[in-house]
Amino acid sequence: MAGEGWWFFTCxxxxxxxxxxxxxxxxxxxxxxxxxxxxxxNAVRDERDDGTVIDHHNLADEPTTEK
Structure with a gap:
């Protein structure tokens, strides 16, 4: 292949x-x-999780006291 043909091959x-x-x-x-x-x-939603952080912990990660 001639030197001029390499540009086409490369392209x-x-x-x-x-x-x-x-x-x-x-x-x-x-x-x-x-x-x-x-x-x-299909995600399971946690209604308590509103993004609140107290003392470097997510509020939704705290255990609930409801029974």
């Missing part, structure tokens, strides 16, 4: 690699997004 290799990587990342991203929404749909 094709990088182009094909870029297309494959883009499809791979999109596929994985949409799959993970589906897993995220499934996890959010």
């Amino acid at each position: 094709v290799v990088f182009g094909v690699t870029g297309v494959i990587a883009t499809i791979w990342f999109l596929w994985g991203g949409f799959r993970d997004l589906k897993y995220l929404f499934d996890d959010l749909r």
